[in-house]
Amino acid sequence: MKILVGHSNMDLDCFGSLALARYLYPRYIPVKSRLIHPMAKGLYSLYHDHLGFMPSRELKDETVEKMVVFDTRNASKIREYMDYIKPFTADVEVYDHHVHNACDIPGALLHEASYGSNTTLVAEELMSRNITITPDAATIALTGIFSDTGSFTHENVNSRDFEAARWLMNQGASIKRVKQFLKVWHQDIQIDIFHKVLNAVSFRNLNGYSLLFCHIYLDDQVGGLSEVVQKVFEVENGDAIFAVFSFEKRNRTLLIGRSQNDAIDLTKIMADWGGGGHPRAASATIKELVSREFVNTLRHYLKDILVPACNAGDIMTREVDVVPDSYTVMESSLFMETTDHTGVPVVDGEANLVGFISLRDISKARVAGEMQASVRGYMTHKLYTAPPDATLRDLERLFLDYNIGHVPIVKEGKVVGIVTRSDYLRQI
Numbered sequence: 001m002k003i004l005v006g007h008s009n010m011d012l013d014c015f016g017s018l019a020l021a022r023y024l025y026p027r028y029i030p031v032k033s034r035l036i037h038p039m040a041k042g043l044y045s046l047y048h049d050h051l052g053f054m055p056s057r058e059l060k061d062e063t064v065e066k067m068v069v070f071d072t073r074n075a076s077k078i079r080e081y082m083d084y085i086k087p088f089t090a091d092v093e094v095y096d097h098h099v100h101n102a103c104d105i106p107g108a109l110l111h112e113a114s115y116g117s118n119t120t121l122v123a124e125e126l127m128s129r130n131i132t133i134t135p136d137a138a139t140i141a142l143t144g145i146f147s148d149t150g151s152f153t154h155e156n157v158n159s160r161d162f163e164a165a166r167w168l169m170n171q172g173a174s175i176k177r178v179k180q181f182l183k184v185w186h187q188d189i190q191i192d193i194f195h196k197v198l199n200a201v202s203f204r205n206l207n208g209y210s211l212l213f214c215h216i217y218l219d220d221q222v223g224g225l226s227e228v229v230q231k232v233f234e235v236e237n238g239d240a241i242f243a244v245f246s247f248e249k250r251n252r253t254l255l256i257g258r259s260q261n262d263a264i265d266l267t268k269i270m271a272d273w274g275g276g277g278h279p280r281a282a283s284a285t286i287k288e289l290v291s292r293e294f295v296n297t298l299r300h301y302l303k304d305i306l307v308p309a310c311n312a313g314d315i316m317t318r319e320v321d322v323v324p325d326s327y328t329v330m331e332s333s334l335f336m337e338t339t340d341h342t343g344v345p346v347v348d349g350e351a352n353l354v355g356f357i358s359l360r361d362i363s364k365a366r367v368a369g370e371m372q373a374s375v376r377g378y379m380t381h382k383l384y385t386a387p388p389d390a391t392l393r394d395l396e397r398l399f400l401d402y403n404i405g406h407v408p409i410v411k412e413g414k415v416v417g418i419v420t421r422s423d424y425l426r427q428i
């Protein structure tokens, strides 16, 4: 017997890969995992006939000569199939897009590429062989790509994912169905937990990163928690989120991480806690019920391993041109012309920051014919400043929320530097 398998707890990307793999391996039988990810249940119940799955338990006492694995390269994630096949002597081929994980399936022939979805990897194979597929298969595959790339918004997305999607649309994929299958909230409990996480989450500035943490006790394990964490991460804006769920009945804990900063590589971090995944989305199961103390342990661990991020102090210009508050608007205007600034901080006799004057303020004075007035009358008094240890995300919030072009960096009331919008953009 020759079989096709995805990882246990099959998700939409597994189904997408398998729906296409049947064209590459027509005589192979797709095998269904005991567990189907909550996100994929709707699609599975609609298409299971079409996909022609065999339940994994029927592998018992079968001789398997060939096995092709999709969307994982970890033996632990295909253990349920291998355990049925005794002795396991099959030839193994793997198609997997988790290029940051180590492959521990003995003797496996690995096909890999760093695409946003595993389905793309299989689609490319079909495209290069000019194979045409049914609209249903195209819809299942396209759902897999949308799902693993967060509808093409996760940073793992690759131009090849777009090309595969385009090809699938041409094969008749239904975007209406895809949308239906991607609905995140399948259970009210997810909405409950979403609110719990939002309430519990706290921001910490750690080594210059804005990190979100929360710890939630749940009675029992529920599906779809990573989608919940993903949603919270989309609402709250941080460099990374670490959500800890303790399941009291099971005596175990699930740690889910999401990152949007390259310096926070979750594949490495979760490996240290016995888990794995992508650099930007990973998780780990801890085989005990941890207390709230665990979040502190995690923080200390992160403080040790995260290379300090650059902060406002690192990217600011130190030599700051300032205007004394004794200047007139005209003097300020001339000063800005010669120094080529669009805005400068205004300081008093003790060098304390008292305001900010921009070209916009000066043109108001010009229109009013008041160029000889004191700069104090036209400068902005409402100041948006940041301390030198402000994170890049703190600066981003200032630029976006208040639509300002400059952030004076202030320490004990004195201007020690300035960060412009372009300094910030250059840095990110």
Ligand SMILES: [Mn+2]
Pocket: 013, 014, 071, 097, 117, 118, 148
């Ligand atoms: Mn995947």
